[in-house]
Amino acid sequence: MALPAPVIWTAFSIAKRYLPQLTGRLFGEKGEATAEKVVDLATGLLGLPKSAGTEEIMERLAGDSLAAEQLQLSLAQIEYEEYKAEIEDRASARRSQEARGSARGNWMLGGVTLGLLACLVAVATGRITETGALALITTIAGALLKMLSDAFAFEFGSSRGSKEKDAQITEFKQAMLQFGSESIRRTAETAEKAVSRAPVVMAPAAAAPEAAPERPTSRDFVDELRQRLT
Structure with a gap:
């Protein structure tokens, strides 16, 4: 209603x-x-x-x-x-x-397995003797074997297990980067505001070094007396 x-x-x-x-x-x-x-x-x-x-x-x-x-x-x-x-x-x-994708994958895996077995049986029984036909069957079997190996690598390897982990890690990294960038920006703004508000203090000019007092020269009284006598 x-x-x-x-x-x-x-x-x-x-x-x-x-x-x-x-x-x-x-x-x-x-x-x-x-x-x-x-x-x-x-x-x-x-x-x-x-x-x-x-x-x-x-x-x-x-x-x-x-x-x-x-x-x-x-x-x-x-x-x-x-x-x-x-x-x-x-x-x-x-x-x-x-779940639907997993079911489709299982059907595809079963079809690949049956196709590979059919190729092996056709070659093993010896019913096909033509070179061209054998080459074609061998090529098909190789392609099916590659599909089967890829399926096993995805199923039991790290691809399926790490798919969601990779997405989570990516989101986490992105969030951390955004957080870090925001923190840096705020820190920079705070520093700029603090610098702009701080009073300017002029450093005192360095005082000129005082001249060292002249040391009095020692008088040679013997030499002065000799000069007076001569």
Whole structure:
């Protein structure tokens, strides 16, 4: 049963005012159920009937800050539950797709094995003696053997086991790089602000070295006396 348009509009008005990111979940397959939750939650907190109009609900919320805060927290919880359900649906669809892919791989592996056995039987029985036909069968058998070896390498090697790990590691590295870049940027901005706000202090000029006092020369009294006598 489709909800009346006023109910959807009321839910949209409430979400737009108190949790804008929830507005996108009011449309689509599950949108009506989410809209009904929003209206029921607001009217329940305010003690109003479910048939209350949009203007009445918005006016009561504007005049009751406590109810508005409780409503905002409850809307955030609804948005979280919707997001969690969406993630689980995606994971379920991914698992189903992987299961179908695994089944197709098993059928392909069985076909390759049967084809390789048929080639070996045709050569081993000796029924085909023409050189061209034997060369063609040998070529086909080689191609099938290569497919079979690749399938075993994927199944029992590190390719399948590490496929999801590689994706997780890539996402982790990307997140760490973004975090590191953001940290570096913030550190640089903080350093620039600190430098721009710091007072400029002029370094005192280096004082000129004082001249060393002249050492008095020693007088030669004997030589002076000799000069006077002569």
